[in-house]
Amino acid sequence: MTTLIRIALQKSGRLSEDSYQLFKECGIRFDYGTGKLKSVSSNFPAEFLFLRDDDIPGYVEDGVADLGIVGENVAVESARSVQTVHRLGFSKCRLSIAIPRSESWSSISDLHGKNIATSYPRLLGNYLAEQGVQANIHEISGSVEIAPSIGLAEAVCDIVSSGSTLLSNGLKEVETIFRSEAILVANNTLNDEQQVILEKLLFRIKAVQAAKN
Ligand code: PRT
Numbered sequence: 087m088t089t090l091i092r093i094a095l096q097k098s099g100r101l102s103e104d105s106y107q108l109f110k111e112c113g114i115r116f117d118y119g120t121g122k123l124k125s126v127s128s129n130f131p132a133e134f135l136f137l138r139d140d141d142i143p144g145y146v147e148d149g150v151a152d153l154g155i156v157g158e159n160v161a162v163e164s165a166r167s168v169q170t171v172h173r174l175g176f177s178k179c180r181l182s183i184a185i186p187r188s189e190s191w192s193s194i195s196d197l198h199g200k201n202i203a204t205s206y207p208r209l210l211g212n213y214l215a216e217q218g219v220q221a222n223i224h225e226i227s228g229s230v231e232i233a234p235s236i237g238l239a240e241a242v243c244d245i246v247s248s249g250s251t252l253l254s255n256g257l258k259e260v261e262t263i264f265r266s267e268a269i270l271v272a273n274n275t276l277n278d279e280q281q282v283i284l285e286k287l288l289f290r291i292k293a294v295q296a297a298k299n
């Protein structure tokens with residue numbers, strides 16, 4: 087039986103379109119968007135799995151998938167043991183601290199003793215520790231931006247792209263703690279055949295990227 091490499095992609099979200107487009111430009115064909123959870127390529131030894139982005143690092147660590155495309159923010163926050171094999175340059179965003187627009191700000195030490203709402207407790211905790219700031223981290227899974235207006239926290243730490251979500255919630259960005267983009271991650275123990283397929287894929291990805299620059 088020929089070896090297939092299993093690649094986990096986000097089913098539907100901010101990573102999906104560019105991920106599908108990348109494989110298309112690499113000349114690798116597969117069906118997606120039909121509601122199917124997996125699809126085998128018709129012209130490359132790969133099988134694609136369509137998942138929630140949060141599940142991708144764990145699937146790759148466990149070897150359910152050999153490769154995955156995920157935001158670096160999600161990969162690092164997950165603390166899963168996977169290797170970053172390539173940076174893909176799309177789905178760029180930043181993880182930033184924001185406070186109500188009416189509040190003054192002089193430095194990160196303003197957060198000492200404050201409550202900060204975030205879905206990224208690990209990334210935020212590491213940053214605050216590095217900066218020597220002691221604050222209370224409140225982990226919430228969604229709608230982080232409304233936390234200050236409902237009295238849950240004095241600050242938030244959330245993903246920002248254009249900044250319009252912060253603006254429309256009366257917040258201002260005061261400190262960027264992490265810059266992210268989509269990355270290709272791999273299981274730590276690929277066998278020789280899988281490694282050969284990964285090298286072929288990387289060769290094509292690099293050619294596509296080089297043609298754009
Ligand atoms: O359903 P599933 O769990 O798979 O997807 P999801 O809803 O958890 O993730 P999704 O699709 O929103 O984001 C996937 C990845 O895209 C993230 O992990 C980031 O790496 C990256 N990315 C890029 C973003 C953004 N840009 C982004 N703007 N992720 C989220 N946002 C959100 C942000 O949380 C905030 O609510 O968009 C809002 C801010 O956008 P602006 O433009 O108003 O600043």
Ligand code: ZN
Nearest residue numbers: 138139140141
């Ligand atoms: Zn998600």
